[in-house]
Amino acid sequence: MxxxxxxxxxxxxxxxxxxLKQYSVDTDELFVRKLVNATVIQNRxxxxxxxxxxxxxxxxIYAASFQPSDLDFYGADIKPALLERCDRSVFLETEFLxxxxxxxxxxxxxxxxxxxxxxxxxxxxxxxxxxxxxxESLYSVLDDDRNKVVLFxxxxxx
Numbered sequence: 001m002x003x004x005x006x007x008x009x010x011x012x013x014x015x016x017x018x019x020l021k022q023y024s025v026d027t028d029e030l031f032v033r034k035l036v037n038a039t040v041i042q043n044r045x046x047x048x049x050x051x052x053x054x055x056x057x058x059x060x061i062y063a064a065s066f067q068p069s070d071l072d073f074y075g076a077d078i079k080p081a082l083l084e085r086c087d088r089s090v091f092l093e094t095e096f097l098x099x100x101x102x103x104x105x106x107x108x109x110x111x112x113x114x115x116x117x118x119x120x121x122x123x124x125x126x127x128x129x130x131x132x133x134x135x136e137s138l139y140s141v142l143d144d145d146r147n148k149v150v151l152f153x154x155x156x157x158x
Contacts, residue, residue, distance in 0.1 A: 001024045001025065001026060002024070002025055002026070002027065002030045002057060002058075002059055003022065003023070003024055003057065003058045003059065004022070004023050004024075004025055004030060004033055004058075004059040004060070004061065005019050005020075005021070005022040005023075005058065005059070005060050005061070006019070006020040006021045006022070006039065006041060006046070006060075006061050006063055007019055007020065007060050007061065007062045007063070008020050008046075008063065008064070009049050009062040009063060009064050010064070011049070011064060016062070020041055020046070020063070021041050021144070026116070028115065028116035028117040028120060029092065029116045030059060031116070031117075031120040031123075032092070032116050032119050032120045032123065032142060032149060033061065033142060034051050034059070034061065035120055035123035035124065035140070036048070036123060036140040036141055036142045036149060037071075037139050037140050037141065038063070038066055038070075038139070038140070038141045038142075039061070039063060039141065039142045039143075039144055040082065040083075040141060040142070040143040040144055040145050040146070041144050041145070042145065043083065043145060044065065045065070045066040045078075045079050045082060045083070045141070046063035046064065046065060046066060047063060047064060047065070047066045047067070047070045048061055048062070048063050049062045049063060049064060050062045066078070066079060071138065071139050074099065074104075074138055074139065074152065074154075077099075077103055077104055078104075078139055078141075078152060080103075081097055081103065081104035081152075082097075082141060082143065082150055085106075085146065086146070087146060088145070088146050088147055089146065089147040089148055090147070091115070091147070092115070092116055092119065092147055092148070092149065093113065093119075093147070093148055093149070094109055094113045094119055094122065094148065094149050094150075094151060095109075095148045095149070095150045095151070096108065096109050096110060096150075096151050096153055097150060097151070097152050097153065098135075098153050098154070098155070099138070099152070099153065099154040099155075104152055107153075110122075110128050110130045110135060110153070111128070111130070119149050122151065123137075123140055123149070125137065127156070128153075133155060134155070134156050134157070134158050135153045135154065135155050135156065136153065136154050136155075136156045137151055137152070137153060138152045138153065138154055139152040140152070
């Protein structure tokens with residue numbers, strides 16, 4: 001097991017304001033937590049600025065409140081799409097939201113995931129291909145309140 005802590009990072013003063021939350025997680029979940037772009041903790045969307053590991057085995061993720069400017073073009077649509085859902089999963093699972101040209105809509109998963117390792121594998125790629133359709137991963141969020149990894153996707157034509 002690994003200890004991971006989320007640190008509230010203030011960019012202007014270049015320092016940690018406070019520890020937001022601390023967890024004990026297995027290796028696969030540690031990978032997921034470090035690979036996503038952001039995390040929701042207590043209904044607060046936090047954009048990851050960096051992460052580090054200590055020789056003691058403690059891991060830190062430095063995060064600040066998400067701003068629409070954190071993601072060009074789609075940033076203003078991330079938070080509303082994310083926070084309109086309130087269902088909770090018993091086990092960590094994925095949820096796919098697809099850009100329809102105006103907003104993100106809940107859709108079918110591209111690949112089945114059976115646990116944290118499968119989710120981490122999905123997070124490694126910027127593009128996912130299902131049959132002849134290619135999807136770009138725009139942003140990824142671990143919603144700790146709902147126990148879901150939300151993938152914001154856009155179909156691209158190559």
